[in-house]
Amino acid sequence: MSTATPESSNAPAAPLIQISNLNKWFGAFHVLRDINLSIASQERVVICGPSGSGKSTLIRCINRLEDHQEGSITVDGTQLTRNLKNIDLVRRDIGMVFQQFNLFPHLTVLENCTLGPIWVRNMPRQEAEEIAKRLLDRVQILDQSTKYPGQLSGGQQQRAAIARALCMEPRVMLFDEPTSALDPEMIKEVLDVMTDLAESGMTMIIVSHEMGFAAQVADRMIFMDDGQIVEENTPDAFFNNPQSDRTKLFLSQILRH
């Protein structure tokens, strides 16, 4: 039970992301309950849990796609409040990848990638395109850069979305069930890109049910249920020796097939 009050054992003095006593309600529904979490630079955290457990809401709070009512979230020293300036600052530092990709269908893949750098970072177009092409090459869809998202497969779209987020040169990447909307054949190509990203030292917070992938890249596993963190552990201990009964039940359900 010592893991009930989470603490990062080897985190440096100032964590990149500090979440303290976070509470959030959707109307009357208490969706996040007293979340405490700190994430160090270069750390990879995988969050899992049943649907409706608040895991997506939690990471959406980190770049303020959702606001919270109580507690505090600090990203790289900037606290998230109603202050729009702070929100802009934090969003510049955070890249996000969505379950439904959320690519802009009226722009080409390359334009999707250069939009943020050009309009938010005021980067010259040529420089933005160079960066975008390098990253599209890294996710291996450089040859698709002049196509529109609707012309790509799901896996290609998700890799384009990852490249788009990376183009802002973020300090943290958030992944909200990035492979849940993909055909089985395409999941691997996306996970490969994410593994590559993890190996390059990117700080990543990933909501995912890909347990094999999680075991491979995660520094830390977090299990959520009913809007709270139920268990927080190293991947090894999490999969082989889970402490909470709820975690054991969850793992037995999803690992059975």
Add this chain to the structure above:
Amino acid sequence: MFFRDQGEMLPERPAPITEVGIVGWLRINLFSSYGNTALTLVSAALLALIVPPFVAWGLIDAQFSGDTGAVCSGVGACWAWLDQRLGQFFYGFYPADAHWRVNVTALLLVPALLYVLVDNLPGAKFGRWFSYVYPLLAAYLLVGGFGLEVISTDKFGGFMLNMVVGLTGIVLSLPVGILLALGRQSRLPVIRLLSITFIEAVRGVPLITLLFVAIVLLQLFLPPEVSLDQLLRVIIMVTLFASAYMAEVVRGGLQAIPKGQIEGAQAVGLGYWQTMRLIVLPQALRISIPGIVNTFIGLFKDTTLVIIIGLFDLLGHARLLQTNPDWIGDVDHEAYLFSAAVFFVICFLMSRYSVSLEKQLSQDRH
């Protein structure tokens, strides 16, 4: 058990003749079912019944020259007035020695429109600027001042008046409508409430009532020394009226954009106006094209209501002609038919442009 090797995969074959080419087109479009075949035959019979007598009346038996209605026999159409009156139908009572100003304005309209409507024209960068400056240029040419003789707006008339009111209304109602649509979805209660009130109030009243308000009532509330140009009042009212409809058309498009698009834009770091301008509106307006053009066409036809401020547009001049002692009783159908044809050409062009724009935009994506 059954399997195919790579080399045994079936090749593609051409479609049978009944599905492609002229035969295919006829089959699919005109004779696809018994009902469709019956409709095709009935339509053909109706056309055969209507078209020949119409052509005989309008062209073969028609009278094309003469100074009064007396020359017209009554068997065919009377087009003799065209020679005398065509100028009035297009320029109204605009002074004859200044007709060149209308002509130049109309001529310059062509490139101004093209540079807005068509992509990838040569000199597009300069062309766009020209399109932006054109409204000022047109106002200067038509009204005058700064060296040109000033011609008061009550001299405007004929089809030129329809174009002035219609195009100004079209150009202004889209941006105002977009702002109203965004306002209606705003999180700020004051802005939302103001937008809703404006839209519902304007939509709930007939345009002709708004025009009467602008002409008659407004003067009661304004200080006596302030006098807004009558034509300007009509243009403002027509624009506001169309913007209320436009706002609802655009709102329909806005609501069709998935929330994920806005979240994607926010996650990239774009602010509200950037998100709207770069992500949401391009997609929402694309969806709304049919509704937007529909509103434009409605607005253009509403320009005939300028008659209530005593200005004679194309339709007004058609009526003047019908009551003119020289022509009375001889041009009842012809004058209307001519006005209808002119309006139809403009509205049909708008409609075709919208269709081609939709096609072009959907090709971009797939």
